[in-house]
């Protein structure tokens with residue numbers, strides 16, 4: 001069946017001194033109705049940039065090309081006005097920092113009501129209030145009839161993120177894009193928010209895109225994961241397959257960097273080096289300066305994408321890397 005969202009060869013670049021510096025170099029992802037896709041990469045990998053550009057939220061000086069088809073309609077090239085109407089109704093987004101997205105001098109109830117009325121003009125005030133209370137209940141905010149009249153500063157970070165989620169689902173979107181939704185929160189609250197997002201997905205039939213730098217966040221919550229490095233998807237697979245059998249050295253590094261509750265802090269692995277700066281892309285495989293498996297070919301030739309069933313990876317050695325077992329993991333960390 002037709003996917004809900006299909007992104008093909010999406011490129012985002014920035015003009016500088018007559019050249020276009022590539023930030024997203026050809027993103028390909030697909031999402032079905034009701035599916036959860038994790039998009040994982042370090043900061044600067046292009047993961048947020050690519051998703052935002054897909055939804056018409058690129059900077060004015062960005063050059064965007066490729067194809068983004070949502071429910072059979074091409075979004076690239078649509079007027080900003082159309083994209084605004086689509087966002088908040090059929091597609092919603094939540095971001096890392098709810099405090100900066102909420103209005104500090106407006107009650108939480110009024111802000112959710114405003115989000116509702118932006119897309120549903122025919123609602124009475126009483127209907128809107130009833131819907132706001134229902135939404136606060138959906139995101140498990142206790143005592144909604146008291147909370148509805150409070151201001152954002154009266155909410156904890158986790159509760160504020162719930163308010164943002166209530167606003168995001170107010171108009172029954174089919175797709176929710178969450179960009180680092182739990183990064184600012186402590187671990188316990190993170191887990192609660194992730195569980196709640198998953199419950200909402202089940203209840204409302206939402207498709208969910210989780211953008212995060214933390215592969216650990218998607219482990220228990222995504223159906224599929226796309227790993228992004230230097231503006232390209234370098235590996236994509238179903239979540240269990242990705243963790244059991246990672247075929248790209250970068251993914252292996254990310255898995256080895258996930259903090260484990262049992263490991264002491266000083267033993268935590270981190271991938272050496274840093275992702276390339278915009279306009280300073282290494283030749284060949286962009287990951288080669290940081291890759292412990294790199295060979296001469298990697299410094300010269302960009303790897304093609306190898307498809308192994310529903311698992312794809314862009315590494316010259318995707319099929320010949322040593323198996324990923326306890327010993328490989330230990331060697332890495």
Ligand code: SF4
Nearest residue numbers: 285288291298315316
């Ligand atoms: Fe490493 Fe080479 Fe694979 Fe790139 S292509 S990830 S440098 S082994």
Ligand code: MG
Nearest residue numbers: 043048049179
């Ligand atoms: Mg980001």
